[in-house]
Amino acid sequence: MKVARHVDADGAVRLVLAGELDLATVETLYDSVAQAITAGRPGRLVVDLAGVTFCDSTGIGALLDARTAANSSGVAFQATNPRGVTRRTMQVIGVFEVLTAGTAA
Template structure:
């Protein structure tokens, strides 16, 4: 199974790009983050923390949808990164995704940046 394209052609698709920039591990999910695709994001976030990359920047600019499962992936990554002395920074959220964080109150526990550049400059 191609884990990069879990789900149907119309729904449930997620691509995740990972790169290191300075002291940050930049993870960019593109598509829809839901119960079908959550592991595609969970795995690189957990792997980064296991490898000592604990400043995680999630570039949300390509994230078109995020449900509660996706939110829980990010919350879990936050706990693991903070336990290791780091944190999770969210950057460039589209309004539809930002609304999920606002409604649930999750925006209060993350460092949120308007852009990837702002997150990397901090």
């Protein structure tokens, strides 16, 4: 998996993921989230999932962990653009709204 980091016009940090989010790649997400949170304490962290081609339960867990880490640091979290099986898995598990709402817990 590849992660590109962008800063949006409103100051939000956007992590754009591409590839598979699974057991083999969750550490890349964890590292990217930790760096984004500590590098500048953005008001909002957006994880763009449009380029994710596969996401297993470990990947969903990592997204939930990323949300928790962001919220614990006072940073709102939002996962955007989940597609295909990633979106469906999030819906079936019942975390779609939690991950895509864009609010702090």
